[in-house]
Amino acid sequence: MRSVMEVHAMYARDPRGRSLCVIGVRTSWRTVGDGEFFCTECGGDRNYRRRTGRRRFIVLGLPLVPRGWVTPVVECAACHSHFGTEALDHPTTTRFSAMLREAVHTMALAILAAGGTEARPVRQAAVGAVRAAGYADCDEDQLLNLIAALAADTGRLPGARHGDDGALDFGLGDPSTALAIELHEALEPLAPHLAPAGRESILLQGARIAVADGAYCPAERAVLETVGRALSLCPDDTARLLLAASHASP
Template structure:
């Protein structure tokens, strides 16, 4: 009588959490599972003894691709949109503070830029509220955003702020300083930022 002993090692996964992340392969927001991989000793295909943890991985619920846990550090499209809106509101407030917070044309331009950034119901009253609460240091917000934005997104942010600053006349030194600082905070070179500002000035003079 033959007797076969079937044993070996098998990797099993335990789901630690679920959520939504930006899948690098799908190129969009997708459901995910954060899973812990562990090697088990099995006998007759029955896992009996846990042997070793192999680490965590993020599995996309759509394409089934697995990534390192670092994939969760990237904001989703929704989170990125919120970051961009917050940055636009903050930079516009800084530009107005550097110029004139009471100029009607500058305020109108500021509201238009925030609407363009993704807040269709934003109004002058909201701008007044923002002027009272936006902090003086946006470097952390802008730095986080700059890691995710393509060059076109960075140009749009600086260009929009420049249009607000130029709405009531040529740039003041303080307004230009805000624009330059914004560009640096989101990872633009000084030359790149200067080029975006120059295009906005040319458009304002046309």
Template sequence: MIIFGTRGITTTPQRGDFHCPSCAGKQHYALKRVRRFFTLYFIPLIPLDKLGEYVECLSCKDTYKPGVLDYDPAHNALALEAEYHRAVKSVMIHMLLADGVVDDAEVKTAANIYRSVAGREIDESTLRDEIDAAQSSAEDLGATLRALQGGLNNEGKELALKAAFYVAMADGETQPQEQTLLAEVGANLGMSEAHIHGVISSLQSPVN
């Protein structure tokens, strides 16, 4: 039986130094390129379409669009937002909207989770504005995450999934629709079922 398919392969065509917005200083970076390959017996043979590329800071592990290499702190006061922070906010907001109602307590919880998971502050009024914008625009979370797939490393993908899990568990348990959404978040980020299960299992395991 002939076994064929496709899978994404990540290569590192470029390395160097850049100004990392998160570290606020000069750090080593690796430019990562993700390309889909045709596989035969699980061996990648033919390069197909490019899924994306991103710059990874080798110090803090944040990932950015390649344009960050042109970042000049002297002429640009606003740091580029790390791609996985965008993913974290997107999954948190959609998890909050899963039951159709978002109260002040949930917004406060989400802000605390973002601070804990992403290591950044977000005030509740800003988060509420982003929730309202997502609600009115009917943003497609799947499309948003698939667009980020080629710009996130494994740490970023796991971070986004963890944030979704913590929001789902804010009331003490996950509902069936929330469990489905968690699986969809991981899948749309390009994570395998085993990877998704491993991350969620580690979060459910009691701490000794």
């Protein structure tokens, strides 16, 4: 499917007074793909067409000499604005919401696994954070069942064991552990699409879970430091936020 999208030319009038292109360059476009993306002009999720274009030298309205290909574009099907193909790297609103839910859910599980699930305030804080992120039907039993599954699934999280305090020990001092990898996989793709305040807010949510039953234990602090790194927060900012959360805890 081709359509003329732009013409750079000199015009004249024919004997009947109609506009006639004398000489110029015309770009014709061809659609090579489609999908859904976040349109910054519309401010929401829209359908798009991915298009390639070719310029041609025209005389008297007739395309003659090819002038080469132009950079592919993404065209919004609603407002018809053109964007570079990097616009497809921005998640849609639906995708962004799903990424945020998964990030908070993974972080909450990691903190519970590190600090233990015996204290009800910790469980309630974790449920509240996960529900606020979008899992409205989350409850304590669901989180406890997932923690038990993590403990049993040694293939997924090798080396997991129960410590003396009942918490799961994943060897969090080693940044190459599977738990740290899972946190990075859930949080790193989200970080570029969040403002600094948004990234700090996620870390604070995790910190409030950890301090719901008192001071951070070493494993909880290690998880939260991993969260800070995955969110591209500098160590000083992470330390500041953890201190602020501990002072604000009852």
